[in-house]
Amino acid sequence: MQGAAFSRTTIGEGLARYEKKVSINPAPQDDGGIPCHENKEPGESMGIPATAKCMGCHKSVKTDSPHIQKLAGFHEQNRPVPWVRIYQIPSYVFFSHKAHITAGGTCAECHGAVAEREVLRKEVPTNMGACMECHQKKKGVQ
DSSP states (O other): OTTOEEOTTOOBTTBTTOOBOOSSOOOOOTTSOOTTSOOOTTOSSOOOOOHHHHHHHHTTSSTTOHHHHHHHHHHHTTOOOOOOEEEOOOTTOOOOHHHHHHTTOOHHHHHOSGGGOSBOOOOSOOSHHHHHHHHHHHTOOO
C-alpha cells in the first residue's frame, strides 16, 4: 500500500464515495501522530485501522450516526471495511511517510486539512511538481 491514503471511515456498500470524517479528533500521540493510523516499520506507509480500533472510540462517539452504525455492523460481522482509496502515487515513486514525519512534515501538507473536513477528497496534488515545490520551500532533499 505504499503511497496510498484512504478515508478513515469510508463505509462502502452504497456509500462508496461517502468519506465521513471523524468529528472529534483523537488526542495526538507523543510522536505527533494520531492513534487511528500507525506507521509500522519500515515506515513507508501509514496503516489502515481495523474496525476494532475504530470501535474503541465509536462504541460511545457518534453512535447515532448511520455511518458509524454501518461501521459497527462491519465490526460485529468481523468483515473488513471496503475503504475507498483517496490518494495514490505511481508504483515507481518511492515515498516514505516516516521520512516526512521525522522531518517535521504534517498530514495536512500532503493531504489537506483533513482534521477540518466532513467529507474527504483529494485536495492536494501528489505529482512531481508539487513534491519539488515543497522540497524547495522546506529545503528538503532534492
